[in-house]
């Protein structure tokens with residue numbers, strides 16, 4: 192069977208005015224559906240770069256990214272956007288919620304270009320918010336929520352289109368360890384529910400939850416344990 | 418929630434930002450509309466003032482030898498007394514198709530008659546029309562107000578050695594000198610000016626008219642058409658436009674219009690730039706948010722339509738309010754610029770709103786395209 196996600200010799204060079212730095216230097220990797228992979232490595236190792244390339248948020252300088260058999264580099268910008276919406280849920284360290292929208296509205300954002308009725312959208316959002324433990328806080332603005340709660344909103348937003356892959360870049364990086372544990376519990380639950388999870392983390396304890404651990408060093412895979 | 422609501426919420430919940438963008442558009446469009454309305458009003462005022470300044474059409478009997486000027490008429494007074502124009506002709510003139518363009522039709526009656534022993538030309542006109550037909554006249558004393566009063570031209574006064582309060586006799590009647598006309602450089606300096614009824618009775622011609630002075634409103638200056646219509650109404654009369662008057666008015670108004678257009682164009686360029694720059698800035702500011710929206714699956718078209726809704730709302734509200742305030746400001750400022758009865762000029766307001774909308778939307782495109790061309794990662798990193 193073809194692997195669910197496959198990277199072939201992926202390199203990423205940043206900067207095009209003479210000085211260019213290689214963030215990834217020929218990474219090849221296969222990830223199967225239903226894995227919970229944790230990506231570690233020191234700062235600057237290329238973890239975020241790898242994750243954004245996997246999420247179709249940027250294209251590599253060279254190499255191929257295949258997901259569900261689709262070559263992401265072959266997609267137009269709009270097809271790539273559709274692919275992100277349908278297949279991938281991305282969770283950022285800094286949440287990246289829209290500050291002027293309530294929790295419910297933030298969760299509804301990915302649905303706003305769609306023609307679905309407003310009520311349907313709202314009830315879907317409320318269901319997701321309750322599944323991440325935020326019942327009763329639907330009307331709060333991000334500024335009225337704690338960091339952990341904001342990250343829960345961001346996770347609910349990532350789940351709107353029921354993606355098969357969740358990509359999370361240090362989702363607990365801004366949270367205290369107790370709050371971080373609760374967020375990781377959420378991811379474990381999502382993994383058990385069948386999602387493929389790829390998470391960049393510094394959290395050692397997180398390795399226990401994962402089915403796979405990948406360590407990057409200087410733009411290369413230094414260690415890969417299944 | 419849909420794109421439109423998302424746009425509205427962004428505007429509504431980030432009011433200060435929306436207000437700042439709106440303010441740029443408001444000021445740009447408001448200034449343009451104010452200046453453009455004001456110059457339009459001033460142009461109208463210049464036109465009105467010129468229209469108020471004397472006649473531009475002369476109606477004389479065709480049968481007269483028209484090489485005769487006032488001076489010749491003075492010599493041949495009896496000729497004038499047999500003028501074929503009468504008071505009935507005034508009705509005909511006032512009945513033409515373009516009658517609403519006629520500001521005044523003033524009959525004059527001239528005759529040569531004795532004045533305290535000297536043979537002088539008497540000029541009769543309705544006393545009520547002095548301000549209309551001869552607005553430049555200045556008097557020592559007063560203009561003639563009623564029957565039995567006269568005004569003496571400056572030379573006539575000197576010849577008769579009379580001043581205000583004196584009397585002039587003619588054909589057994591006594592007239593009180595109400596005032597003396599300051600020198601005008603025209604023939605009337607040597608005349609006795611009195612109410613048309615008095616001069617007619619001196620000549621024994623109760624309905625005679627020597628000539629009519631017609632003042633036609635000069636908007637677009639359709640003077641030739643008016644001349645033709647009066648000519649049709651009075652086949653026996655010679656109707657001619659006083660070309661010099663018509664042309665110089667046209668030139669003055671045209672000059673003013675060019676000035677107004679020039680100033681408006683400059684203000685429009687500045688105001689338009691202001692709209693463009695503020696909108697561009699406000700979209701640029703949102704590059705990071707655009708990256709987030711792209712990351713959650715917005716197509717570029719969805720981003721554009723979101724931004725268009727946002728700038729569309731802001732441009733509409735702020736350019737409409739800018740235009741309204743601009744019109745109001747022009748109305749308030751008008752008296753300071755010599756416009757007495759300011760009429761709201763709506764064309765600049767409509768133009769202003771259209772330009773505000775167009776530039777607001779146009780200003781959205783470059784930064785939106787730039788943001789959409791970035792990968793979501795780059796957009797999110799940008800600050």
Ligand SMILES: Nc1ncnc2c1ncn2[C@@H]1O[C@H](COP(=O)(O)OP(=O)(O)O)[C@@H](O)[C@H]1O
Pocket residue numbers: 205206212213214232233234235236237238239240241798
């Ligand atoms: N947009 C960028 N422009 C230039 N250099 C970048 C950019 N993003 C990352 N880098 C560089 O690439 C390397 C890897 O970055 P990153 O993937 O963010 O590492 P990590 O997430 O492991 O800390 C670092 O040296 C970083 O400075």
Ligand SMILES: [Mg+2]
Pocket residue numbers: 238239240
């Ligand atoms: Mg990182």
